Amino acid sequence: MQSSDKKTNQSDSRRDFLKKSSLITAIALTPSVAVKAAENQADERFAELFEKIPLNLTVNNKACKTSIEPRVTLLDYLREELHLTGTKKGCDHGQCGACTVHVNGERVNSCLSLAVMNEGKKITTIEGLSNGDELHAMQAAFIKHDGFQCGYCTPGQIMSAVACVNEGHTNSRGEISEYMSGNICRCGAYPNIVDAIVEVSKGGTEA
Secondary structure, eight states: OHHHHHHHHHHHHHHHHHHHHHHHHHHHSSOOOHHHHHHHHHHHHHHHHHOEEEEEEEEEEEEEEEEEEEOOOOHHIIISSSOTTTTTSSSSSSSTTTTEEEEETTTEGGGBBBGGTTTOOOEEEEEGBBBBTTTOHHHHHHHHOOOOOOOSSSHHHHHHHHHHHHHHSSSHHHHHHHHHHOOOOOTOOOOHHHHHHHHHHTTOOOO
16 A cells, blocks of 8 residues: 555656646746736737727718727727717628618618728718708608618618619619618518608609
8 A cells, every 4th residue: 555655646746747847948938028018918008009900981971080900890880989879780791781871872781891991981870861950851751651660770771761762763662672672670661661762752852
């Protein structure tokens, strides 16, 4: 029994020695600058400095200047940085249209567009459609025709509807439905949405 205990103690001692020597070797081979950076979290600050890119946009007629990580989508920039939460995050895959905004007058799924790709461009969100307390014609038409139920998809629907009119795709109800097909309404308010678009299009002016 004594011989067995002695061998066990020797084995444990070897393991401790190997662990300690490996740790000492790793520390010795680590550059002192890296050690200090880790201690002071300087690496994170350097990464933040080099990974952010200057960005200049005009959002709802206001100049916006910032620095942003290249991976940030236009949707997240609008919602998280500018707090324009009217633009909704639905599927986050460009399939539902809830995040639709206008970029230089054209409708875009903001969840599929990186913010940095829009440098120098003019962005319009649902918050930028109205003129103070005066609703945009399309917003008023949606209310009049009950073009929504839960309302989650409504900002994207309205932004697409405005673009649909401006693009001239309102020659028939069928054409309107086709060019609005990228915007999903889970409540099924499609006939009322088309009614609203038809009314605005008959106004004879751009939406």
